[in-house]
Amino acid sequence: MSFFNKMLASVGIGSAKVDTKLESDTVAPGGEIRGVVEIQGGNVEQRIDDIYLSLNTTYVKESDDKKYTVSGLIDRFRLTESFVLMANEKKVIPFSFLLPIDTPISIGKTKVWIATGLDIKNAVDPTDKDYLRVVPNELMDSVLQAMGGLGFRLREAECEQAPHRLRRRLPFIQEFEFIPTSGPYRGRLDELEITFLPISNTDTEIWMQVDRKVRGLGSLFSEALNMDESNIRFTVNRGDIPYMQQKIQSIIQSYA
Incomplete structure (x- = not known):
């Protein structure tokens, strides 16, 4: 890879894209989530240090008599070891995990989502966000x-x-x-x-x-x-x- 292409990769230009596809977006706490992560290489070769799925929601926090909404991490799952993604290469990585039993259900103001990220050294971290419909067990x-x-x-x-x-x-x-x-x-x-x-x-x-x-x-x-x-x-x-x-x-x- 030329020095110029390395520089482009480090600022996220022509870099990898990630897309997570779930078999079903409806699940109960303790149930299984299955799907695949599709990674599409960009114009340049890049080293992927980590692929992770994070399970998130939001909650109301109070400080100094004021209430505000913050993001809360429910769990995080690592999918692969480090690897090199060639230019324009496509990888499909299957995954499955059990939804933690303390995951809140999707009702009222509560939203739950999976964020998929690629940890790319010295580059913009491309992410994908997929909402779940968490139903009561x-x-x-x-x-x-x-x-x-x-x-x-x-x-x-x-x-x-x-x-x-x-x-x-x-x-x-x-x-x-x-x-x-x-x-x-x-x-x-x-x-x-x-x-x-x-x-x-x-x-x-x-x-x-x-x-x-x-x-x-x-x-x-x-x-x-x-x-x-x-x-x-x-x-x-x-x-x-x-x-x-x-x-x-x-x-x-x-x-x-």
Whole structure:
């Protein structure tokens, strides 16, 4: 390669292009993602130091009483060792990986995407971005269906910076905020929040915040002191699925 072509490659002119193609863009946490990464060489030979897939979302962070949205890395997967991509050469690299069980689902304001990048020394890093449709797994879906069966409507779902008591592998959690629109808790609860804290594909811990409706002067004082809220942690597993609505109702009933 001539010195001039090397210089062109180092500033990203005539360089490689990358395109990721997924077999399916719909997956549940813990499910498998499969596809190929297609790399098209440019006008010059280039050394590819790394090919990686990064799984990302955004979440709301708070600092100095201000809220702002930042990107959050869920996981990163390296696909190949270093290699030389010849001019105009095309490579197709298959891949598969399991979506982490703590990946947020695509609902409300939450978006999840895969970014594909080539690590090219001294050059512009070409990237490709592909959005996923992350759907609830069987256990999560059972809990969400149970909430609907009890008369709750999902008002909002959003990823937020995790408080220390709920922080695990990731710096954020996904909160599901429900309001009672019918059923036994309409008029008794203001809202109810749920956060899934997965343990495995078959078990998940749930953090639930129950916000009772204000009634009378005593309740007004309770609300001022945040005593009208109860924080509950419990675990559900696949064996609970046939009876999920009854299980959740019995837990809410103790705090409503």
